Amino acid sequence: LLFSRLIGNREALGRLRAMAASGRVPGSLLFVGPEGTGKRAAAIALAKGFNCSRVAPGGEPCEECAACLRIDRGEHPDVRRLAPEGKGGQLRVDAVRELVREIQFRPFEGRRRFFILDEADRMNESAANALLKSLEEPPPSSTLILVTAHEGDLLPTVVSRCQKIRFVPLPIEEMAEHLSKSHGLSGAEAALAAAVSGGSMKRALEIRAEEIQTLRVEALRLLEQLASEMKPSELFPLADALSRSGDKLEPFLQLMLGLLRDLTAVAAGEREKTVHVDLRPALDSLAPRASLSSWLEAYAQVEQAVRALSVYANKRLTLETMLLELSRRAATPASALAGATRP
Ligand SMILES: [Zn+2]
Numbered sequence: 001l002l003f004s005r006l007i008g009n010r011e012a013l014g015r016l017r018a019m020a021a022s023g024r025v026p027g028s029l030l031f032v033g034p035e036g037t038g039k040r041a042a043a044i045a046l047a048k049g050f051n052c053s054r055v056a057p058g059g060e061p062c063e064e065c066a067a068c069l070r071i072d073r074g075e076h077p078d079v080r081r082l083a084p085e086g087k088g089g090q091l092r093v094d095a096v097r098e099l100v101r102e103i104q105f106r107p108f109e110g111r112r113r114f115f116i117l118d119e120a121d122r123m124n125e126s127a128a129n130a131l132l133k134s135l136e137e138p139p140p141s142s143t144l145i146l147v148t149a150h151e152g153d154l155l156p157t158v159v160s161r162c163q164k165i166r167f168v169p170l171p172i173e174e175m176a177e178h179l180s181k182s183h184g185l186s187g188a189e190a191a192l193a194a195a196v197s198g199g200s201m202k203r204a205l206e207i208r209a210e211e212i213q214t215l216r217v218e219a220l221r222l223l224e225q226l227a228s229e230m231k232p233s234e235l236f237p238l239a240d241a242l243s244r245s246g247d248k249l250e251p252f253l254q255l256m257l258g259l260l261r262d263l264t265a266v267a268a269g270e271r272e273k274t275v276h277v278d279l280r281p282a283l284d285s286l287a288p289r290a291s292l293s294s295w296l297e298a299y300a301q302v303e304q305a306v307r308a309l310s311v312y313a314n315k316r317l318t319l320e321t322m323l324l325e326l327s328r329r330a331a332t333p334a335s336a337l338a339g340a341t342r343p
Contacts, residue, residue: 003045003060006038007178008170008199015165016042020049020059025112026163027138030120030154031147033167036200042167043116043145047071047079051110067110078110083118091117093127100134103142113142120146121153128155135161169199179204192216195275196254198306207251215248219255220282223263226323227289227330235323242323243315253306259283260299267292294329301325 003017012031019025025046031039048061052068055061061068070076082099084091099115107113123131134144135158146162148154172194178201179190189209196212197204222238242249258275265273266287274283287295305322309315 002063003042003049006041006045007174009033009038009042009167012165012167013042013045016046017049017059020046020055020061021057022059023050023111025050025143027140027142028135028144028162029146030151030159030162030164031145031167032151032164033149034169034198034200035149036197036202036204037167037170038201039147039149039167040116040118042165043114043147044071044079046145047076047114047116050112050114051076051078076110077108078113079116080114081116081118084122089122091120091123091127093124093130096123096127096130100130103134103144104139106141114145115142116145116147118147119149120158121148121150123154125155128158132157132161170201172197172199175199175201175204185209191275195258196251198250198254203250206247211248212251212255215252216255216259216276216279219252219259220279220286223256223259223326223330224282224286226327227286229331230327232324235327236320239316239320239323242319249309249315250306253302253309256302257299257306260295260302263287264292264295264299267295290330298326298329301329 003013003020006013031043033039045061048063048068048071049055049059051071052061053065067076071079074081080099080102082091082095099117103113103115105113131144132155138144144162146154146158151159175194175197176187176190179185179193180187183190183205185193186209189212192209192212193204193207196207196215225238242252245252259279262274262276262279262283263286265271266283267290271280271284274280276283290298301322305318308318
């Protein structure tokens with residue numbers, strides 16, 4: 001794991017690399033951002049930048065020396081990682097206390113000690129309080145890195161004692177390139193996986209290509225149904241089914257966003273900008289069923305639902321509202337609107 005091989009998050013990675021190059025790093029850092037945006041990889045790259053025996057002047061570790069290899073294997077005595085045990089588990093308070101004790105030691109063989117706390121939000125109050133002591137008086141030769149996708153679940157007293165490094169979703173194009181180069185996906189598969197991932201490498205790798213194709217056909221069918229004036233009584237069962245679709249819901253909504261973006265392009269007369277090239281005939285016949293502004297509003301509605309679902313979880317209600325709003329927009333014929341606004 002090297003800085004130059006990580007994608008996206010130029011600002012965050014630039015700051016970390018500058019720390020490795022100058023040898024100056026705060027005693028406690030907080031890496032915040034959605035799942036799959038490279039936070040853990042960046043934490044390891046930083047630890048390597050300080051402990052690699054052949055680090056480049058720009059702060060880039062060599063990836064070949066004994067220190068780099070041992071950090072990769074999790075065997076370096078100065079680079080320790082702590083994660084919750086099991087799915088849905090907690091960071092154990094005794095493990096945190098052990099870390100607080102250990103963080104006081106000077107480096108065994110490297111230049112600086114790093115303690116990386118994965119999913120730091122999974123700490124109960126006594127674990128967080130045990131950690132606070134180290135955050136208040138950080139030892140001079142150790143750095144604690146808290147990694148979280150849920151900053152709101154951390155105690156404010158913990159957050160305020162760390163220097164925050166913010167990670168954002170990865171750029172889709174760079175992801176697609178990385179997926180085909182480093183994970184052996186075909187160009188088309190990589191483009192689709194990246195497009196439905198919402199900028200999360202973790203999610204892109206989880207979702208299989210055939211699954212995406214099926215979901216995409218379903219998303220298109222739903223938009224076609226919505227454009228043909230459905231009654232609210234027909235929408236509720238659809239919302240219910242969607243709310244039960246588990247981990248397929250997020251990629252499904254991302255695919256709807258992709259299709260709506262394409263429909264907007266077609267409606268705006270910019271057909272060459274469509275991404276789902278193989279679906280062009282279907283998009284061409286669907287696009288004129290609503291006006292450009294209706295497609296734009298429909299896009300905003302789905303985007304709003306995605307955002308709402310990522311924060312709180314009345315899934316069914318959110319999806320019902322989304323479908324009602326979508327059906328209201330997609331079933332407004334462009335020609336009728338044009339006629340109505342004509343003086
Ligand atoms: Zn090295």
